[in-house]
Amino acid sequence: MGQAMPRWGMVIDLDRCSGCRGCVVACKQENNIAPSTQEQAQSSRMISWMNVITVVDGDYPDAKLRLLPMLCQQCENPPCVRVCPVGATQKSSQGIVGQIYPRCIGCRYCASACPYQVKYFNWSPPSWPREFEQSLNPSVSVRPKGVIEKCTFCVQRLQRARDQAAFEGRKVRSEGEYVPACVESCPAKAMYFGDLDDHSTEVAHLVRDTRAFRVMDELGTEPNIIYLKEST
């Protein structure tokens, strides 16, 4: 266990990702994200904190489909936090970039400033089919219309883990105890999660892999999501 504050991070092995989008569904279930209507999808207003982006590399017949699970990159140096006029998006001491929904005025500056385009705006009030309403997660707030929302690394799970750890008089374990829903659900085990600053964790080990890269690293945002490039 690291001495200082943990730096929670994720490693996604693109060699292992099968594109099943289990992470997408798990994320929506965990975080009370309303299912999108056809109209929302057509007008590019879907909310999905986790997306699997498909990139077609090359032309037929030598085309190759590449997959890139895209979620908030949990930057060390997040552009969205800087620009928010009311400080509604902030980086916590645990390194997680979160959104304070009650404070957000809905100016969408953070969304325009995010180079990864992973901040989502509530264009209309969220609505669920009646059967779904019963399965809403009580630990996650439902966001009203007019606010920005984003991936929080399932901060409610961290909270639960911290409560448990505090009860037992210890710190949260660097690995395994706190895992976001997407990582937990991945059937191909393509996603790893843990404290990047603790050298004993698997993520810290994988980050040093030669295949490791970060998206748009040239912008200096220093994401805490690290991808492992496909071998071929």
Added chain:
Amino acid sequence: MNYSEQMNGTMEVPSGSRTPYWAAAAVFGVLVCWAIYMYSRQFVEGLGVTGLNRPVFWGLYIANFIFCVGLSAGGIAVSALVHLLDKKEMKPVAIMSEILAASFLVLAACFIVMDLGRPMYMYNLFLHPNIESPLLWDVSVISCYMILCLALLYFSARQQLVRRLKDHPSLRPLVALATLGHTSLSPASIDLDHRCLSVLAIISVPAAVALHSVTAWILGLVKGQPGWNTSILAPLFIASALVSGFALVMLAVIVGRRLFNFPVAEGVVRMLARYLIVAILVLMYLIFSEFLTVGYSGTVPHLAVFNELLFGRFSRIFWFDAIVGLLIPLLLLGLPKSKRATATIGVASLLVVVGVFAERTYLLLPSLMRPAAFTGSISSYAPTMLEWSLMAGVYSFGCLLFLAGMGLVFGIPPRKAQVEVEHARERVGFEFAGAATPQHQFYLGAESVRPPV
């Protein structure tokens, strides 16, 4: 009206018919009400009623916001110019520019509030300000600038307002309100006005630069947006503000001279036209400089925006601005004096203002609408009927502010027929004065004897 009333010198000067003005105000009022209704729909249903989406988070409202802030900064630039040059015959132009500047700042505030997802939580700007955010800088600068605008307007329009009381005593409560009760016309208070104005005019130049630079930095300081993130954006915005501001004031002078009792010489428009030519040339130079840099050595995302602008979906807007908004007005304004009618200058100014609006949209939108980083997927944005309605409503509100401000400060000119009647009366008066009996002299009084024009 009997003869003695006609000849009475203290009779109220007849002003023109107010009917067309009330009719215009009614039309604008209806448009404002329609926009309020439409806004209530947006307020209840959310911003989903607009054409905005992900990643085109900003659209028509923000383009209009930038446009209005620019016009406000440009208006104050004209006013500062007049006060610093200290040309007496141009003072009415300064007053009008200040009315325009204050009105457009109000409109800018309307647009930014309309764009918010949760306007009723705006108080968080005061409770939780994040001083790192350019948007917070902008809110602060706009607030200070509004005070400056109103102060400038107050000191330059005060005397004019008080003078109007002489002919229109019925305006007294309004004038008392607008002048905050300070209705003295003593040399000391006039001198005080003058001194305050010269100080405010000097402050207002850096303030106008700050206002529009900060607005540019809202876009320019965002690192992930290739079309915005350029240091030339602030100077470019300033140049656009000057261009649109000069053009708008010229247009307003040309129109205002017909609508209001607004004493301005032809030379003023000519002088402003010269400044406008210089401003247009500077703006064209800045745009060229930016485009050369990007076109010659831009990175891939920069070039994507550049292609959208020059050859892609925004090419029509871009070339419209380049040709109709900049080049043609430049040629019209540069015509030899003999061929340059006021109407020509008016058309040129109108084209320039429309061109700058086009420029605002093509500086804002292509960056948001460029092909997505990984997938290359194309995003689109088309403003909805509701957005257009709100835009029309806000500008109608601006027209109302302009009508009210100009009507209060300058008043409506007497109609042509009435002017002739007045002249006729004066001639009659003189004839009678020539064959004056003591009784007639009593009726004429000292004030009614005006030399014929």
